Structure formats: structure tokens, C-alpha cells
Amino acid sequence: MTGIRDIEVVVFDVLGTLVDEPGGLRTAIHEALPASDEAAVDHLLALWQQHGEAEQRRILQGLRAYASTETLDAEAARLVAGRAGLSDPAAVARLATAGQRLPPWPDSAAGLERLARWFPLVGLSNASRTALLRLNAHAGLRWHQALSAEAARAYKPAPEVYRLALDAAGCPPERVLMVAAHAWDLRAAQAVGMRTAHVRRPVGDPPASDDAFDWRFDELDQLVGSLIRGQVASG
Structure with a gap:
């Protein structure tokens, strides 16, 4: 061997x-939603991660055409923003690039x-x-x-x-x-x-x-x- x-x-x-990865995403969510408490941020982080994992599985199973992590992260950012009531387009756009930082x-x-x-x-x-x-x-x-x-x-x-x-x-x-x-x-x-x-x-x-x-x-x-x-x- x-x-x-x-x-x-x-x-x-x-x-x-x-x-x-989780720590960086958590920081980005905190920055976008500074008034949120730790429990709320943890919930939003879980929502983000669950979306990415589920969509990657769907792609692997042939249930969805290939989409890059940029697309999946943008979808996750919109989900998080919608759940948290974040409506500032610039803040949502920055949140979508959290995986690059x-x-x-x-x-x-x-x-x-x-x-x-x-x-x-x-x-x-x-x-x-x-x-x-x-x-x-x-x-x-x-x-x-x-x-x-x-x-x-x-x-x-x-x-x-x-x-x-x-x-x-x-x-x-x-x-x-x-x-x-x-x-x-x-x-x-x-x-x-x-x-x-x-x-x-x-x-x-x-x-x-x-x-x-x-x-x-x-x-x-x-x-x-x-x-x-x-x-x-x-x-």
C-alpha cells in the first residue's frame, strides 16, 4: 500500500x-441584520445551509440543472432576507457574496x-x-x-x-x-x-x-x- x-x-x-464556512456566513448575516440576536442568526444560518445542501442534492440527483454556488448563494441570501424582513437591495447583494469572504x-x-x-x-x-x-x-x-x-x-x-x-x-x-x-x-x-x-x-x-x-x-x-x-x- x-x-x-x-x-x-x-x-x-x-x-x-x-x-x-459557517462562521463566515454567520458574520455576514450579523452584518446585514445587526439588530438580530444570536438565536435569530443561528436560525437564518441554518436556513441558508439547508437551502444550499438541498439544492446541491437535487442537482446531483438530476432533479435540477446545474447551478453554481453563486446562484445558490444568491437564492439563499434572498431566503434569509425574506425571512428577516431585509429589503435593502445593496445589503442583500452583499449578503449573497458572503461565501467569497x-x-x-x-x-x-x-x-x-x-x-x-x-x-x-x-x-x-x-x-x-x-x-x-x-x-x-x-x-x-x-x-x-x-x-x-x-x-x-x-x-x-x-x-x-x-x-x-x-x-x-x-x-x-x-x-x-x-x-x-x-x-x-x-x-x-x-x-x-x-x-x-x-x-x-x-x-x-x-x-x-x-x-x-x-x-x-x-x-x-x-x-x-x-x-x-x-x-x-x-x-
Whole structure:
């Protein structure tokens, strides 16, 4: 079986793994509705997330034509605005772009910077091309290539999204490592032959007892250190 020293390319999930998606959306809702209390904001955040997840599922099931995250976020922003009585068009428009201003986890930018000296790094996200470009710039995330699921007109966990990364990597799947905080993401990557590493985040989807991922880390720095040591050991 491929060991950590055999990894050639590292692929990262972005939303939740490297940036705090719920936290960023919560902040944007607070900014749009400063008089709202925490319970109201939590309710509106749940409404936003439920809409996005439900529509992505419908697209995956063939019940809706592909629509990018920009479209889904605009729909979610209108839902939130309607529920909260927000009628200012400029405020709703800014709220719709909240997914482009998500804060990175404290160790994300430095971890990628360190790892990029040793490996080609690929970001693989459900975020649209435009949203991913602006999000990467906002969060200071360094990539050698950033891939949007929009190129496959699908959403993870559809296998064609992971094949975007494999095509870009140009090496056997067992030499490509998928890193994510979401167990569902890693299961799908595993199904197309990629190696998998779970990194624990406060908003992630933890592995189940029967998940057999290649590696599990409590912190991003542990993953970075292990990969670099593997490279050093391999000469």
C-alpha cells in the first residue's frame, strides 16, 4: 500500500477544511441584520445551509440543472432576507457574496505555504470559479492550481469532481492525497482511488467507526509535518 512518502500531489478541500464556512456566513448575516440576536442568526444560518445542501442534492440527483454556488448563494441570501424582513437591495447583494469572504482557520495559510515548498498543491472545491478565486485571495490561500467543481458541472461527492484533480495531478490515484475535514468527502475520494487524510476541524464531519482513511490528524500542522518528513526520508 502507498505510504506517506509515496505521495506526489496533495489535494485539499477548501470549505470547512481551510476556511470557516459557517462562521463566515454567520458574520455576514450579523452584518446585514445587526439588530438580530444570536438565536435569530443561528436560525437564518441554518436556513441558508439547508437551502444550499438541498439544492446541491437535487442537482446531483438530476432533479435540477446545474447551478453554481453563486446562484445558490444568491437564492439563499434572498431566503434569509425574506425571512428577516431585509429589503435593502445593496445589503442583500452583499449578503449573497458572503461565501467569497470566509475566514481561514488560523493555521491554513501558513500550513499551505510550508507544504507548497515540497508538493504541488491543488484546491478542489464546490465553490464556483469566481467564488473560489475571490475566496482564495481573501483568505490568503496558496495553490499551484485551484479547481472548481463548476468545471465538471457537478458537486462533490460526484466522482467526476475528484477526477478533475486526478487529471491535473498526472500521476496514479494512489499517489494523490485528498485532505478534508469531512468524512463524506474522503469516502468519495477513496472510491476513485485517492489516498485520504482527515484533518479535524470544529465544523467538520468526523469519521465513522468503520471509515478506513489512510491517515487522521488532529491539526493541519501534524499533516504538514508528516508529509514533509516522508519527503525527507524518501530522499
